Amino acid sequence: MHPIxxxxxxxxxxIVSLSAACARGGGGVAREPFxxxxxxxxVSVYTLKNAHGIELRVLDYGGIILSLxxxxxxxxxxxxxxxxxxxxxxxxxxxxxxxxxGRYGNRIARGRFTLDGRTYTLATNxxxxxxxxxxxxxxxxVWTAAPFERGDSVGLVLNxxxxxxxxxxxxxxxxxxxxxxxxxxxLIFDYHATTDRATPVNLTQHSYFNLAGDGKGDILGHVVTLxxxxxxxxDSTLIPTGEIRSVAGTPFDFRTPTAIGARIDRDDEQLxxxxxxxxxxxxxxxxxxxxxxxxxxxxxxxxxxxxxxATTEPGLxxxxxNFLDGTLQGKRGVVYRHRYGFAMETQHxxxxxxxxxxxxxxxxxxxxxxxxxxxxxxxxx
Ligand code: BGC
Numbered sequence: 228m229h230p231i232x233x234x235x236x237x238x239x240x241x242i243v244s245l246s247a248a249c250a251r252g253g254g255g256v257a258r259e260p261f262x263x264x265x266x267x268x269x270v271s272v273y274t275l276k277n278a279h280g281i282e283l284r285v286l287d288y289g290g291i292i293l294s295l296x297x298x299x300x301x302x303x304x305x306x307x308x309x310x311x312x313x314x315x316x317x318x319x320x321x322x323x324x325x326x327x328x329g330r331y332g333n334r335i336a337r338g339r340f341t342l343d344g345r346t347y348t349l350a351t352n353x354x355x356x357x358x359x360x361x362x363x364x365x366x367x368x369v370w371t372a373a374p375f376e377r378g379d380s381v382g383l384v385l386n387x388x389x390x391x392x393x394x395x396x397x398x399x400x401x402x403x404x405x406x407x408x409x410x411x412x413x414l415i416f417d418y419h420a421t422t423d424r425a426t427p428v429n430l431t432q433h434s435y436f437n438l439a440g441d442g443k444g445d446i447l448g449h450v451v452t453l454x455x456x457x458x459x460x461x462d463s464t465l466i467p468t469g470e471i472r473s474v475a476g477t478p479f480d481f482r483t484p485t486a487i488g489a490r491i492d493r494d495d496e497q498l499x500x501x502x503x504x505x506x507x508x509x510x511x512x513x514x515x516x517x518x519x520x521x522x523x524x525x526x527x528x529x530x531x532x533x534x535x536x537a538t539t540e541p542g543l544x545x546x547x548x549n550f551l552d553g554t555l556q557g558k559r560g561v562v563y564r565h566r567y568g569f570a571m572e573t574q575h576x577x578x579x580x581x582x583x584x585x586x587x588x589x590x591x592x593x594x595x596x597x598x599x600x601x602x603x604x605x606x607x608x
Contacts, residue, residue, distance in 0.1 A: 275381045
């Protein structure tokens with residue numbers, strides 16, 4: 228779109244030119260302006276619809292999923308993700324609502340790691356630690372976005388080049404993340420990156436869900452199943468100790484369907500450190516090659532909505548929204564109280580650059596970083 232078109236005209240043009248199908252109510256993609264960052268960058272929102280009425284709205288700022296309308300068991304659509312109405316709210320202090328996370332999902336202890344004999348110092352933005360890529364991670368930059376429509380899906384290709392030294396990381400990292408919404412009610416995230424110097428990379432998506440509908444209370448009644456026999460216990464600053472512990476006999480055993488709230492307030496050191504669930508689960512992997520395997524299933528009994536998560540990643544951060552405390556006001560004026568949303572972040576394990584026994588997160592020149600995660604939506608009677 229031409230930059231000199233005025234705001235109203237450009238908005239109208241974008242909507243009609245990107246997809247006639249979307250305007251007719253079928254699947255498609257539309258684009259509208261969503262404001263300007265404090266740095267003066269124009270931000271757009273893309274609306275993607277599939278053939279069954281699932282509607283996904285994504286910002287090119289941080290790749291943020293703004294809303295996701297999904298049917299309940301009676302076909303009623305509700306927005307099932309937390310977020311804000313304005314760009315300013317995202318910029319002023321979002322707890323990563325809906326955002327793409329990079330270069331490194333979760334924490335790196337004390338913002339330091341040694342790679343090939345050299346020690347790197349990263350931005351620290353979470354007590355003593357580096358969290359979710361630092362002060363200005365991939366969630367706070369504007370990505371270039373290119374929408375697409377195929378026979379059975381719609382999507383958005385997001386690109387960002389992270390300069391050498393950004394937030395302390397070595398090498399220029401070229402990242403591409405593709406969001407695909409299929410007519411099989413899947414939301415697929417494909418991550419790809421290359422680098423010109425060895426660097427840690429661990430990309431993820433940080434949507435907070437409430438399958439009863441955004442703002443409709445806490446998520447403690449959601450019934451979770453995790454395909455994980457083990458998890459990585461943490462210290463009081465949420466850095467893994469290095470131990471890989473069995474979930475058997477602990478409140479971390481979600482191998483059979485269990486309500487999030489069933490054991491969350493138990494007197495357990497790990498639950499105390501996390502203030503609830505805020506832990507990396509080690510996913511059970513069969514001999515599946517590099518295909519996504521089932522990581523999690525979440526069922527919300529009042530709406531009947533079900534979300535399944537499959538991934539090529541070895542880990543899953545299950546976060547029960549423990550740091551939400553009623554101070555944030557979100558979409559439609561909703562107040563986000565304690566545990567009003569949960570996240571299922573597929574990832575490599577936290578602090579892997581300092582844990583040689585964990586699967587490596589180091590990407591080297593000439594290699595390709597590839598990762599795929601699928602959220603599938605459905606209902607259960
Ligand atoms: C982390 C939490 C953090 C949340 C929001 C999660 O991935 O594990 O500790 O509070 O993201 O930043």
